[in-house]
Amino acid sequence: MLPSPTEIEYFLEISKTLNLSRASERLGITQPTLSMSVKRLEQNIGTKLLIRSKSGVQLTKFGQRFVGSAQNMLQEWEKLRAIALSEKNEVQGQYVIGSHPSVALYSLAHFLPQLLHDYPKLHIELAHDISRHITEKVISHKIDFGIVINPIAHPDLVIIKLASDQVTFWTTKKNRNPHTLICDQNLLQTQDLSKKIRNHDDWNFERIVHCSDLQVITDLVGHGCGVGIIPTRVAKKGKNLVVYGEDPPVFEDVVTLIYRYDAHDSLAAKTIIESIKKVFV
Structure with missing residues (x-):
């Protein structure tokens, strides 16, 4: 089991102070909570990180080595969080829109040029196949949005009627x-x-x-x-x-827009959905 970012953060604070009481105060948590976090981290890694004594704590040999790796892991985690927050709050990222070639001819040109012009950080890939195959690929996470004809209802799909x-x-x-x-x-x-x-x-x-x-x-x-x-x-x-x-x-x-209900809560996804819907208003 991978350590959580919180466990890594707590361990790094201990490595700075070498004192559980002082580290818990700086983190704003109780000492028992901090001790339990370290214990879980040691169990996940499979070896001891700290040597406890009356005067405080010391890092084990592996604990000393783990400090550098833990700092890198936390930095990577913060980068991922920043990317996630950015994609959730900005219109950017990569998305795949699928449709039958015939459907593409009477739909894509009515929203894609403006969408790409307005959002330069948005990257779109187009996939073309029969509607049944597009639907299957949306369900299996291979395509983000499908403009399809007569899709069959599926528990993982949002299906929005666009036109007849x-x-x-x-x-x-x-x-x-x-x-x-x-x-x-x-x-x-x-x-x-x-x-x-x-x-x-x-x-x-x-x-x-x-x-x-x-x-x-x-x-x-x-x-x-x-x-x-x-x-x-x-x-x-x-x-x-x-x-x-x-x-x-x-x-x-029935011409419809489909996408997975659990996959598109970012601002970019919502913008794409609204852009497609406006074509058929």
């Missing part, structure tokens, strides 16, 4: 392949919409082009390659896309 979105069918007025559907067949949204159109003749696509990148789907649809299943917020970043058909089926998405 609708996934539906998109095309262009110059679509040369109206019977071709372009989509990511692995997405829950695609699977749900495919079931909804299965028994409708007006929605009978002769072929399906599987594509795992929503930006590529958006670009292909914009160039007349077919009809795409795309989130509305992503489709609006494309060129000349329009909703396909009359009253097409939709899948309701």
Whole structure:
């Protein structure tokens, strides 16, 4: 078990005075409390630090050696405390923000430039993956904040709804392949919409082009390659896309901000959270 900073501080005071009574007075504690602290420190280290006598105390050979190490340990502890207090009260430090690349395109540019400009000591790393993987990495402390779609509730997560979105069918007025559907067949949204159109003749696509990148789907649809299943917020970043058909089926998405409830009480973390929330107000 590692010694506590308090135990080290008490020991160093004894090493200066070589008198338990005087050391306890200077520390503002009782002599029995000081003696118990030294005893715990000796037990943790596994050897004696003091030799007690009627005239006071003397340091053992190891006690003399330990003084220098204890001073270094206490200095390092004070440095760590200063860093912790600074990060808690100033907007600084390193944080990782994760999102799907498509979500990043309609969110990051609306808060990150100003955030980096206002806080030069703040360092941001971006991570991109599907929302499910981003959520897993937030839970496992690998990512600090996630802007994710439809996360599953977890006891360690704070989930804040930022906005709604609708996934539906998109095309262009110059679509040369109206019977071709372009989509990511692995997405829950695609699977749900495919079931909804299965028994409708007006929605009978002769072929399906599987594509795992929503930006590529958006670009292909914009160039007349077919009809795409795309989130509305992503489709609006494309060129000349329009909703396909009359009253097409939709899948309701929820855009959320997630982070661990136990990990972000610093001023920097609170500032990042508020900056992200303002994008979707």
